[in-house]
Amino acid sequence: MGLPSRGAAAAGLGPESAVVRPGPPVVVPNPIPTLPPEGAAPGSSRVPGMVLKAFFPTCCASADSGLLLGRWVPEQSSAVVLAVAHFPFVPIQVRMLLARVQQAGRVGLAVLGTWCHHRQEPEESLGHFLEGLGAIFSHEPWLQLCRGRDGWSWSCKATRRQTPPSAATVGEDQIMLILYDQRKVLLSRLHPPAVLPDRQAGDAPASAGGLAAVFDTVARSEALFRSDRFDGGPVRLSHWQSEGVEASILVELAKWASGPVCLLLASLLSLISAASACRKANVLVSVLLDVTLGLLLLSWLHRQDRIGQLADALIPVADHVAEELQHLLQWLMGAPAGLKMNRALDQVLGRFFLYHIHLWISYIHLMSPFIERILWHVGLLACLGLTVALSVLSDTLALLTFHIYCFYVYGARLYRLKTHGLSALWRLFRGKKWNVLRQRVDSCSYDLDQLFVGTLLFTVLLFLLPTTALYYLVFTLLRLLVVTVQGLIHLLVDLINSLPLYSLGLRLCRPYRLAAGVKFRVLEREPGRPLRLLMQINPLPYSRVVNTYRLPSCGCHPQHSWGSLCRRLFFGELIYPWRQRGDKQD
Template sequence: MVLKAFFPTCCASADSGLLVGRWVPEQSCAVVLAVVHFPFIPIQVKQLLAQVQQDSQVGVAVLGTWCHCRQEPEESLGRFLEGLAAVFPHEPWLRLCRERGGTFWSCEATRRQAPSAPGEDQVTLIFYDQRQVLLSQLHPPAVPPDCQVGADPTSTGGLAAVFHTVSRSEALFRSDRFDEGPVRLSHWQSEGVEASILAELAKRASGPVCLLLASLLSLVSTVGACRVFKLWPLSFLGSKLSTCEQLRHRLEHLRLIFSMKKAENPVQLMRPDLPSRKANTVASVLLDVTLGLLLLSWLHGRSRIGHLADALVPVADHVAEELQHLLQWLMGAPAGLKMNRALDQVLGRFFLYHIHLWISYIHLMSPFVEHILWHVGLSACLGLTVALSLLSDIVALLTFHIYCFYVYGARLYRLKIHGLSSLWRLFRGKKWNALRRRVDSCSYDLDQLFIGTLLFTILLFLLPTTALYYLVFTLLRLLMVTVQGLIHLLVDLINSLPLYSLGLRLCRPYRLAAGVKFRVLEHEAGRPLRLLMQINPLPYSRVVHTYRLPSCGCHPQHSWGSLCRRLFSGELIYPWRQRSDRQD
């Protein structure tokens, strides 16, 4: 039988003593956590282990003895260590010994209740970095170990047990932090305690501050949930404006940052998204505010807001002029196509009148443009995402006439498509049953067929003119939707990018573990196999996928084929319709 003993590298040079850890019978492996040094009183060691087991809910016990033959006589030390097996009974009892040269190791496992022949139980010694395993998070499914000797020294369940044992046994590492107490241990903190008084004081002082800010944010949420804001005009604008969606999203982020709520159970605490979600949210908010302040300083420097206000009206005039040229081109013979003259003139003059109304409105608002831009720039102090959302809403308002053209063209085009499809069913002797929602057979008389033929001919010959206007304004509308989509994509990137987790992956790759790999240290006949366990870091793509924050962006629910069918049939495309159905 092959037993696996996970031994921390920080204890390789420790003085002789007892091996303290956990035995995992399902995997036939022993996880060594610390070494208890001489002298000690057995009852004090048992009390310490009972206290650690009560705090961590991990079955910690004395697994065996550790002998470092540097100063102690080998014979007297060996007899003393053999006597400890009667005081701390454990099956199997491990005996690890490092010889004087420091190169050769001996590792044995004995069973008193079921004595076995010498050499029946073989022990594979696996060294691991205790600090890295303690601070790392193993992400399932773990990558199978890459052992170079042809056999896996542990399985996925064994790896999970090792990581779980070390992470839950932090109470054992705190028990001897300042080398005080009746029991002296060697573990990963033996070389130096990583603690800061300033960090501890800041952590204690952050509690009242977070409680106060959480109360203020709850008050803001309560005010926002009043019935006044649920009336039709306000609720309609709040559901359609990207700025309102982004402000609600940032309010949820701030409530998460300043919340004092902890995990309800250990299973929820060990989920990979919960421990780092608050840190990723803090990093996202800090990056957002920093970029917003940089944008604010750039806008208010060298009177850039005034220059933008002066350039906005000429740009609007230029866009209106180009649209007028486009409509005049459509009212003639576009690309040599023969259009219906009367319908072409009616549609062209109708759209030209809308452009005239819109440009008059822009000139009426021109004295207030600079003040509007100043307040828009001031909103950047809330974050770059708020300023970008406000920019998206301004683009939607400035191109509202293009949206109106698209709606008019789409409605007229869809009306003719529905008319042609209904009349086509008339020629085939069928009709649409609205009650049963299906196509049924029907007999028509001669007058109905004659009127249907006239209507079908009229709609068919008017369809090219309507389809051309619909095609042009649909392309303009898709151009505006693309611009807004790029803005929303940037906002979604800032909101959902897990900066803290990516920083951990870059600076401390072992913190996010995808699995482990093993490197052979010694493989000689008659000697125990010694391996070194190294952590495989999580790939960047999986880090982004695992720790990605929820966002308020618009995610299209239709495929390209469905989108093309909707455009061909004349159905309206509302990019904000998916916002209320998003999955956080």
């Protein structure tokens, strides 16, 4: 049945209840309207046109003839086509469908025009019929898109029926047809601000505001894509799901594996893929990877009695370290590198540190029967994750090198005491003193006895400083070596906890899911035919993926710059480079 006439509508068969089917054969015009010349008279019968941008999904390029459903963006002069409604259909059902989608997705959808594919329909069968649909679904402007039988020739026309009274004909607008992959645009996330690469030959620039409107329109129209399954709904549509729904990348990777463990991982990964935000998925993937690596480490430790081997090797290693420290102290108590040290102070410091090493060796041998059991229970913590095992390893290293930490603290305190004393006595020679209440240096007059005592103390401290500084330097280097190893462990823990693995995997396997912008490639630019462009998504760079989706870390972080660290070491201040955020230094 063709389009109902005015008489049929008057008899009760209106457009709201009529089933619309293709009508009698009429030739469809295929010109591209041009703008009137600049010197055209104001009372001309031709209404001046404008350039409109029509975003058309590539998945609908082979769809049957029907209606163009989408959204009109007036501020961008753009029409975003979302689906094609095929013949036959009831107009009131189309309006009900658009109203339901608008209520669910809060995006205003309308019938933008008609779509004609001459491969399914004869070219001379849709003329007045397609033009008459504009009276049922009134929209300004009314689009008419046609694709030729060869698949390469396209016809685009936009007409406006609401014209000034002086105009005798309907105005036509020029159309810039932009093809886009609806599936990629729907699944991608446009990261503002859109960073577009340098344009190449054949590419066209893009507007950030227009891109945001296009991406937002497609993303909020999921209710339209779920409204039917192409055969069961009252209105048969063509959109991106004609090519199938894309599964999660994690699920697809799991399908490549086999076995019960992989099936369990696939079920867990399907739960991860259901997360709406990439940050939640990154947290779940990070925890899953952490626990998996911890279980592998636990399996390796309990295989072939490796914990017993580690316990047996720990005592000889501790004895070797203590023996090397004893050799180092004996070298310092002599003439290290030919330096002339203060003999008395050198012997006192050397024997003091040797006694501490003796106490440490006795403590290690006292704990040797329980080391294997302790390591066994500590190894069980690996089931909580690799980061837990690494944190326990860092604490164990701190306990095993506790004597080195004590040597460093003793040397730093003694060195700092002498540097503070020398600085205070140096102010005495210059007639200055430190005002504790006002926290500043003030002028002060000293008598002769005070200057004499100050000179003696300054001389003693100055000649004792090289011996103290040498012990402080040696033990500081040992302390920095231990801190460096602990810092590497903390960096590894922080990397595991904060690295956005899910987003990086998404960027590697599905780069269009994280979009930094788009670029346009010219498909056809010939006189007499509409300009056709292909919109392609530029993926987000890996560095920006890491910076954008990096998880917040709760670990320890360096509190000092290199300059501040060197200054604190020079003045003998204690350093704790890997403290918790917000902690204060002593």
